[in-house]
Amino acid sequence: MSERTAGTTYVLVDGENIDATLGTSILGRRPHPDERPRWDRLLSFARAQWQQDVKALFFLNASGGMPMAFVQALKAMDYEPIPLSGDASTKVVDVAIQRTLQALAHRPGDVLLVSHDGDFLADIEALLDTDRRVGVVAFTEFRNAGFTALESRGVQTFDLEYAVGAFNTRLPRLRVIPIEEFDPAAYL
Template structure:
């Protein structure tokens, strides 16, 4: 399984849309939890390692644009918990290097890793063609996001098998609750926090 994170997109969505300011360290996702999260049931029917290579650790690829700033402390923290930071640069400030890097990686997985599970942390529609191609080829694909901010064309891929996981509610990647409103299934509704 490959987990690809669009670091800029997740951070911007958290800051601009949810917090309405730059997130503080304690308000950011716990990336170790994201790396450990299993978005799909085991193909073998259990959640334990089988020794056949089926249930092996996820390969986490965290994409960053480091063209105009240094993120050395964050990069070292990612390495320490098992992520592979992908630090991309370009002299062209308008170039979307993270999007290009993720698109190329998704295309490489499609070509070279048939059947690999793919998890993408983003809200961005720029990956739509690659995600559709992976789904059409039989890959299990999941998006990790804040569901209410996911681009509609991506959300519509649920009919084709895309699995959507909310970073806060499903992955439980945060230590502090975020100030969000979202639909709640009546069977899961707890009125007590509202009293």
């Protein structure tokens, strides 16, 4: 591959998916404010990881109303909130992210998807085999296995807690620990 020139990393955040996984699968309850991801750290991680500018899109289901305080907080962190609405049978966030991934296939830039959802596999796969970098940020143990299968084709995978450092507190997760990362002090 030739030397890369600085470009843009498009960060696409499926906030509902991350929030649902955090609440249902990890905590077993609605997260407290101090247990939610620090979304500004995700942007810092994305900038540092691929050393280029970031265009961050945060997709929200606003069918029940606009969460203004959260939207204002996202804007203050340099996210572009994408509030969406639709009927109850339409997964508006998924549809919008799929359309965005399809649009990105026709323009330069790297892509970092923040979701566990296998609904995006085909569109992520369509971005591969080019000179762009493609990554998925999620909780590793809940990420759709199809993303792991795409690692051999270049998809980079990152853990939202351990690689990104998006949380102030350690989450009650059970994961397989690579021996080089094992720190007994964390368990004592």
